[in-house]
Amino acid sequence: MLTKSKLNAFKIAPYVFILPFILSFLIFYLYPIINTLIMSFQQVYPGQVEFIGMKNYQKLNNPEFKVAVKNSLRYTVYTIALLIPIPLLLAVLLNTGKRHYNTLYRSILYIPSLVSIVVAGTVMRLLFASSSRSVVNTVVGVLGVQPRQWLLAGPHQAMILLLILALWRWVGVNIIYFLSGLQNIPDELYEAADIDGASTLQKLWRVTIPLLKPTTIFVTTISIFGGFAMFEESFILWAGKPSPNNVGLTIVGHLYNKGFQEGEMGMASTIGIVLLIIVFFLSISFLKIFGFFKDEGKR
Amino acid sequence: MKRFMLIAVLLASIGTLIFAAGAGEKAAPAVGTELTFWTFQDIHLPFYEKMATLWNKANPNRQIRFVGEVLPYEDMHTKLLVSLQAGTGAPDIVDIEIAKYPNFLKGNIQLAPLNDVIDPIRDKFVTSRLDIYSKDGKNYGLPFHVGAAVIYYNVEILKAAGVDPYSIKTWDDYMAAGKRVLARTGIPMTTLEVTEHWSFWPLIAQQGSDFLDKNGNVVLDNPTNVRTLQFLKDMLNSGVAIPTPGGFHHSEEYYGFMNDGGAASIWMPMWYMGRFTDYMPDLKGKILILPMPSFTPGGARSAGMGGTGTSVTLQARDQQLAKDFLIFAKGSVEGNHLIWTDLGFDPPRWDVWDDPVMKQANKYTEYFVNDDIFGMLLEIKDEILGVNINEKLPAVIDRLKSTVMIQALQQQNRTPAEALREATELTR
Numbered sequence: 001m002l003t004k005s006k007l008n009a010f011k012i013a014p015y016v017f018i019l020p021f022i023l024s025f026l027i028f029y030l031y032p033i034i035n036t037l038i039m040s041f042q043q044v045y046p047g048q049v050e051f052i053g054m055k056n057y058q059k060l061n062n063p064e065f066k067v068a069v070k071n072s073l074r075y076t077v078y079t080i081a082l083l084i085p086i087p088l089l090l091a092v093l094l095n096t097g098k099r100h101y102n103t104l105y106r107s108i109l110y111i112p113s114l115v116s117i118v119v120a121g122t123v124m125r126l127l128f129a130s131s132s133r134s135v136v137n138t139v140v141g142v143l144g145v146q147p148r149q150w151l152l153a154g155p156h157q158a159m160i161l162l163l164i165l166a167l168w169r170w171v172g173v174n175i176i177y178f179l180s181g182l183q184n185i186p187d188e189l190y191e192a193a194d195i196d197g198a199s200t201l202q203k204l205w206r207v208t209i210p211l212l213k214p215t216t217i218f219v220t221t222i223s224i225f226g227g228f229a230m231f232e233e234s235f236i237l238w239a240g241k242p243s244p245n246n247v248g249l250t251i252v253g254h255l256y257n258k259g260f261q262e263g264e265m266g267m268a269s270t271i272g273i274v275l276l277i278i279v280f281f282l283s284i285s286f287l288k289i290f291g292f293f294k295d296e297g298k299r
Numbered sequence: 300m301k302r303f304m305l306i307a308v309l310l311a312s313i314g315t316l317i318f319a320a321g322a323g324e325k326a327a328p329a330v331g332t333e334l335t336f337w338t339f340q341d342i343h344l345p346f347y348e349k350m351a352t353l354w355n356k357a358n359p360n361r362q363i364r365f366v367g368e369v370l371p372y373e374d375m376h377t378k379l380l381v382s383l384q385a386g387t388g389a390p391d392i393v394d395i396e397i398a399k400y401p402n403f404l405k406g407n408i409q410l411a412p413l414n415d416v417i418d419p420i421r422d423k424f425v426t427s428r429l430d431i432y433s434k435d436g437k438n439y440g441l442p443f444h445v446g447a448a449v450i451y452y453n454v455e456i457l458k459a460a461g462v463d464p465y466s467i468k469t470w471d472d473y474m475a476a477g478k479r480v481l482a483r484t485g486i487p488m489t490t491l492e493v494t495e496h497w498s499f500w501p502l503i504a505q506q507g508s509d510f511l512d513k514n515g516n517v518v519l520d521n522p523t524n525v526r527t528l529q530f531l532k533d534m535l536n537s538g539v540a541i542p543t544p545g546g547f548h549h550s551e552e553y554y555g556f557m558n559d560g561g562a563a564s565i566w567m568p569m570w571y572m573g574r575f576t577d578y579m580p581d582l583k584g585k586i587l588i589l590p591m592p593s594f595t596p597g598g599a600r601s602a603g604m605g606g607t608g609t610s611v612t613l614q615a616r617d618q619q620l621a622k623d624f625l626i627f628a629k630g631s632v633e634g635n636h637l638i639w640t641d642l643g644f645d646p647p648r649w650d651v652w653d654d655p656v657m658k659q660a661n662k663y664t665e666y667f668v669n670d671d672i673f674g675m676l677l678e679i680k681d682e683i684l685g686v687n688i689n690e691k692l693p694a695v696i697d698r699l700k701s702t703v704m705i706q707a708l709q710q711q712n713r714t715p716a717e718a719l720r721e722a723t724e725l726t727r
Contacts, residue, residue, distance in 0.1 A: 045406025046384050062725060130544050131552040152493065152546055154710060240373035242701030244494055244546065245710065249701070260377040262693055263402040265384065 039269035056270035067246050068254040074159065076227025079166050083223055084216060087171050091178035092208060110172035121236025124165055151238060158247035165233050174219055181215030217290055221283055228279050231256060251275045331362030332617050334624060337379065338394040339372040342573045346642055350628035363624060383409035383612065391615035392625055394607050395440060397431065398696045401689055404434045411611040411618050412437040416626040423650045431688040432608035440608025441629040444644035446568040447601045447676060447683045448501035452587045454668055456563040460484050464587055473592045477539030480563050487541045489564045491531055493709040494546035496699040497567055502527050504602030504686050506594055515689030517727045520719040528707055528715035535708055542709045554578040566591055568604040572643040576666045587668040590679045599682040645676055652677060691726055698722035
């Protein structure tokens with residue numbers, strides 16, 4: 001009895017329940033973040049570690065890092081521009097119509113996200129290979145277009161290839177998010193809209209989209225994270241070599257090059273810290289603009 | 300029934316896994332000290348396996364169990380760098396490619412100095428090949444080859460165009476011959492790498508220039524290099540050369556293209572011979588190996604484009620054994636013979652160059668038009684100019700791969716001078 005009351009008095013139970021999270025957070029997140037912060041002021045070679053002040057940060061002022069930031073930013077903006085409206089509309093379509101077919105379509109659209117990026121990227125690279133016998137070159141050949149070196153053709157085509165890959169892979173996942181959001185919208189609202197004589201388009205615009213706002217904010221936020229963290233796609237698409245003219249160089253790609261290709265772990269840590277700051281500010285300001293915190297506060 | 304099927308499928312997949320795992324290790328006998336080895340080039344592995352068998356025959360008291368693994372180029376170097384940094388997980392012996400080697404000479408070097416095993420036979424080696432894998436007088440890597448740059452002509456195409464390859468002495472002759480080949484057959488004379496540096500490096504090295512100077516400073520944008528890159532650009536714009544399908548000479552696309560008679564020639568180091576025999580079987584009997592054209596009459600006709608330094612890591616379980624085996628594999632006379640007969644590399648020990656075995660027929664003399672490939676090499680042995688390997692090299696080569704070649708040659712949105720200057724500023 002005594003122990004029980006003691007437990008209650010000190011309110012140990014809640015702490016016990018959150019302990020696993022706190023521990024894993026401390027060991028696997030906070031400690032590495034602090035260590036990375038320290039390493040970002042160091043030159044780290046095997047057995048030789050020395051503080052070099054802000055030198056790593058000063059070195060970031062170079063064209064390559066700027067290209068990386070620009071590419072990551074462009075990729076993020078484009079993926080958001082594509083991966084919000086398209087899955088939203090598909091989800092709305094899948095939420096109406098015959099249930100039987102919907103399950104089939106849902107599965108088909110979801111399967112790509114189960115494929116490993118390495119496999120998908122390699123398949124993509126082979127599809128778009130520069131040989132005149134590659135699949136894509138054969139197809140465009142039938143349409144009367146000259147075979148091309150797709151992967152070497154320049155920034156626009158490179159970005160398009162990366163976006164095709166992202167679209168193929170992530171549409172299904174985002175559809176799932178939007179579908180669950182749609183299921184939370186009460187039917188009464190649609191019935192009321194019907195009685196008022198609203199058209200399908202009006203219902204979409206006036207009922208569905210506003211009520212999906214929380215889902216949209218969530219999907220956009222994770223897309224910001226995903227967009228800035230993109231690395232594997234471009235790494236695999238150019239077979240692990242530096243992409244021509246750095247068209248596929250992202251911030252994480254730059255981090256990888258510095259840390260693991262050139263052995264500059266200190267410099268890589270610096271890039272990681274800058275990436276953390278960029279993503280933190282972008283997502284906070286995004287959430288602020290769309291009133292995410294305000295809603296929370298009201299309740 | 301359903302459950303039975305499920306179990307059957309599961310068992311089958313587990314079985315496949317076991318077989319797949321077993322297949323990789325079948326070569327290792329059960330006794331002896333285990334020596335693990337990583338390489339990025341699958342052609343290298345059988346050589347070491349053969350040498351391990353020879354070692355076990357010669358050293359009954361110091362048996363080894365050689366376990367080799369082939370990993371993709373970038374992956375292997377990344378994995379090695381991380382495991383050396385972490386202090387655990389590295390193999391006993393490892394092949395490190397020349398462009399990556401300086402990365403492993405930073406900080407407290409995690410590779411074992413090989414001086415004690417090299418010293419007894421040091422005077423037999425081409426010393427410049429040992430120097431590239433060294434720091435402060437300590438040798439950390441054993442070379443595979445001299446890596447003399449040569450040119451491979453497709454004689455069938457040249458014959459159809461009425462061009463005699465032996466008459467091509469200078470690069471101007473080569474350009475003229477290329478125009479003739481293009482006009483008569485419609486086939487480009489050669490392909491130029493736009494995502495790697497092998498079309499560019501030998502050409503500047505044979506003129507005594509380089510990416511870095513002797514002291515390790517970046518001299519990528521010096522006048523010779525600018526002029527040479529401009530020469531490559533002219534070659535492309537006149538149609539004599541085309542950008543390599545797939546971007547570089549080790550891509551699947553290129554092997555297929557060349558195998559079908561896509562281009563009349565290619566210049567690459569000697570070690571590229573193995574790529575012909577292994578990946579371009581249809582060109583058997585059609586390829587002639589000659590020294591490269593020179594820029595000036597009487598100028599150097601080759602350059603030493605080394606490739607791979609093999610090192611022992613400090614994490615090796617039995618460092619002395621690993622070192623002794625390594626010097627046996629790459630430093631013994633038998634090993635150097637095998638480097639030629641099996642791998643087709645020009646061995647780094649000069650005292651074997653006159654041995655009869657170098658003149659005997661092997662799979663390379665069978666494949667190539669030349670009867671005496673090595674005799675051709677001996678003829679140019681004093682013209683094989685070396686290159687400078689230093690800490691900045693990996694960064695310079697990365698810039699060549701990612702920007703310089705593609706900007707100056709394929710997209711031509713920068714002049715050769717601009718592209719080289721930008722890369723120089725980035726790496727200096």
